Amino acid sequence: MHGIREVFHASFTDHAYPAHTHDAWTLLIVDSGAVRYELDHHEHGAVRSQVTLLPPHVPHDGRSALPTGFRKRVLYLESEVLGTGLIGATVDTPALADPLLRQRVHQLHEALLPRTEDLEAESRLALITERLRHHFSGGDTPTWRDPRLADRFRQLLDTRVPSNITLDEAAQLLHVAPTHLVRAFSQEYGMPPHRYLTGRRVDLARRYLLAGHPPAQVATMAGFYDQSHLTRHFSRMLGVSPGRYAR
Template identity: 30%
Template sequence: MAMRHAWLGGRDSGSGFEVASASLSGHRFEKHSHDEFVISANLCGREDIWLDGRAFSAGSGDITAYNPGQIQGGGAADGQPWRFVSLYVPETALAESLGLQRVAFDRPLLRQPALAAELAVAVAQALSADAFVSERGEEHLTLLLGSLSQAVGTHLPPATALGRRPVEQLQALLAANLAESLSLDAMAAQVQVSKFHLLRAFKQHTGLSPRQWAMQLRTRRALALLRGGQSVGEVAHALGFADQSHLTRYFSRAYGVSPGRYQRSLRG
């Protein structure tokens, strides 16, 4: 039995949520309930489910979605490989992320393999030891929560064009704080837009998520600092990279050469 958990976002403020990934060989959960919404993607194996007196099953590629307080139980047959990923999202966190007063799921089971696969990718990102990858996972999951919520019966406010102003405000904020890792809560509060709608608008206007946009600006500024003669270590510290190897990894992906080799080429 292998399970991994991580908390994303602001734990103290109640704005974050928990993610989990599990690989089991047959397992059953006794009847229980959660204070949070529970959303799971079944990636391998068949789960027999008991939910508030109803019995059904979820196969590979299915998604289950339970409201807070619903009594659930079940599991996979003994010896059966079973893999799934789950999100545990507090009521207030989900509502605020989507810009709603209240959220309730109407359907506990979705047969959407593509969405389940995307959810698995986002959870894997969120569980990464690389802070930037983990933050990208949080962004990815926040957007997916909108799609998932709509799919299980939640009606989101009509999409209204936010225009470029909130996006430009966020770009200015990110550019002024490149050495810091701003939370999604801080970004949304700065432009007074829900996290889901802000992420969607930012991607529509730039083709990138806020964290991706900030990373490309970091690597671009690294070029200028390296040209100016600062060491790779100094540049990494100035631009908020975890260490020199972290800068090297992302700089090399962007420009096809390591920072050290790039700087040596300038001297030659």
Template identity: 30%
Template sequence: MTAPETARFWRSPALPGVDLLRARYVTHRFSRHVHDGYAIGVILSGVEEFDYRGVRHRAGGGSLVLVDPEQVHTGHAGEPGGWAYQMLYPSVEVIAGIAAELLAGRGTPYFPEAVVSHPHGAALLRAAHDAAEHGDDLASSTLARVAFGVLLQHHAGRRPAGTAPSAGHHAVRRAREILHERLIDPPTLEDLAQAVDAGPFVLIRAFKSATGLPPHAYLNTLRVRRARSLLDSGMPAARVATEVGFTDQAHLTRHFKRIVGVPPAAYQRAGTYKTGPEKRT
């Protein structure tokens, strides 16, 4: 038997624009998904494996994980005992503001390497996370800013100049707009392709090339983002499910946990999600 899985996802008033997660996962698997901000964290024990930018990465104890905004990735245990980690999810605005103070030049910072070793940066992130958990607002806000600054100075780059838009660029942009507008009653693939004047297979290829996800998976990501906003407002999960287009609360819970890491109820109460002991197979 293994120890139970446990996860807590919450926000601290001292860290506006930053979500926090402390978790231990064994069998949980994150589906392919994206964050609208950065995902920055430290592995406490075990090994996490994740697919990112066409490569499978392994992050062991003490490693730092650095994932850029809107970049598709997964997440699962890299060994039978699972992994434990502390994650911070700063918004683009938070990181851009720090980068503007510390780094010369313009543009949004990005992290070329997804897994790095930086003991000082890891210690700062852990200290910031621990301080937030204990309600030490001054310490958490100070340490988080210093930690992000250290990582930017040592591991961040600037995105290269963009290339000319591809032939499918405008079709994908319009398709994304339609999916944003029609969370509850999305069109079929054929109708979506017709609306953007593209063939269905052409649209699938262009959409996945641009976003990393096929249209239906992208739609579920949008639904989960909207669900988080509604849960934050206090709306019951059962109603949230219908408001964002899921068939029922179980459907919402399944997709929500695969992307956020905790079920909607645990997210809403900012409490700890815990499973029972699991048998090894």
């Protein structure tokens, strides 16, 4: 996905990382245990309640702080996602005790796991990077009300129900920042754009199923990745599988 170079999940007990650098931002959450690491010659820790952001090109190491080891999930973000202006602030304070941010990072990992929820993953990444910027730049997270923009975005999504549209593409077409799109839409319609689009695709799938098309064909006709992708969302929204619904 654009903006994310690599996703890495790992559990370690004895392994210790030697000092090294990355040319990407390292966004880390710990699911169990604790990590000790040195960043730019200063000692730090990472625990489950925190989100850790390590800047590119700054040396760091890593090891378990407990004999039982640790389990972590990491996103390596392309350097341009956050730019270089936040490097100094993240060197000074790499760990953030922000429950909402941690929940959003967890949700992004969940969205990336099936590799079929591109718009959701892009939307979640946009909100994460916005919150990180405001944490490290000392500002407050803005809130936007823009009903006209939300309606234009909804109309754009309605024209692209069976086809994919990326958040960046939509932002370019509507001449606004991706995060502005996500916030304006969510505040106006009470749901994020990816959930709205999924609902429209389920509605389209229902019409195709009632017209007699088989579920495997309906999946691609309605814009889903494959039949299992259709079944997962269809069953979650309607409480019944596509095949049973058609019968």
